[in-house]
Amino acid sequence: MKISKITTQKKNKNRFNIFISKNGADEYAFSVHEDILIRHYLRKDMELSDEQIKELKEQDAIYQYYTLSINYLSYRMRAKSEIIQYLKEKEASDEAIEVVIKKLEEEKLVNDLAFSQAYVRTKMNTTSKGPNKIRQELMQKKIPQSYIDKALTEYKTEIEADKVIGMMEKKLSGSRKKSYKQQMMQLKQSLMQKGFTQEAIEMASQEVDVTVDEDEEMEALRYQGEKIWNKQARKHEGFQLRQKVMGSLYQKGFSMDLINQFLDEKEEGL
Structure with a gap:
């Protein structure tokens, strides 16, 4: 088949419609991004086989999924599993996803270890979540266990205990209708549910002002x-x-x- 005409799409100047000559008329065949057009030097009167057209379509689809992924990453860092799920929702094939992920990893745009470290720092500094809760969230994102362990080394027990002390003092300083002992017991249970370790909670309990009025x-x-x-x-x-x-x-x-x-x-x- 011979390319009979190439036109720029009206709504997207970076994409081009490829027409082939069929029965003496121009018939739309497929469209490609500008990068694909240049890379393969597509031009009028160029002969293309069915296999070449299939390959061009596949490459263009991968390019579009890659572009979508870049845009998705522009808002914040993403775990590899998040990119994969996003592309599946965009109906990308497993083969296309594999190619896109490999390219993103080579360009260091997707790195589960770097993501985990940034995730731990953010949650540690901006939320009331303990390391065990953060661990669960990273596991849900299918981060490798070794990466999670390494990232959580930044959430040191001393940092955790300081955070717990602040939460205890704030909670215990208000008016209450329960005994101090019961309130402390419930507070410890709540802190455990938030993902704080037993070691940090006990350390904080010894440091916090326990004077009972x-x-x-x-x-x-x-x-x-x-x-x-x-x-x-x-x-x-x-x-x-x-x-x-x-x-x-x-x-x-x-x-x-x-x-x-x-x-x-x-x-x-x-």
Whole structure:
């Protein structure tokens, strides 16, 4: 087949429509990017076989997927798995994806180790996530385990503990309606869920100001105690009522001295 005409696309000046001569008329055959046109020196009256046309179409498709990937990467760094998923959504073939990824890696535009290191630094400095949570997120992005381990060496235990101390002090400084012990226990559980390590949490617990204001503790106990007393008073009385309330408050982390003080107050008011 012979190229009979080459025209520039109206909506994209970097793409060209290739026409072939068929039955004495110009018939549209395919389109290519300017780079493909120049690389293969496509011109009028050039003879092309079916195999050559197939190859040109494949190369042009790869070029388009490559261009899409570059644009996708312009917003932020991406893991290799993210690029692969993106290209699959664009209906790229496995062969085209393989070629594009190889090219991007050769140009150092996709590098899972560099991505992991940048990801850890960003999450460490801008979020309240611990290293275990970040590890999970990187695993979901199919980052190799060795890269994850290396990247997370930047999230040192000391840095983690400092972050935990700040979160503990902020959480414990507000008004509360639970015992300090219960609040600290729940806070530790929350920190574990955020991905902080047991080592860092315990280190922070020893460093944070753990001074318990007895008035605040008593206020929290009265808040909890009134609810428990009213509930148990519907079923028990006398010594049994006292024991039930005492047990419930003790489980909530209050000291026996404060519990007895509260119960004495309740019984005196009866």
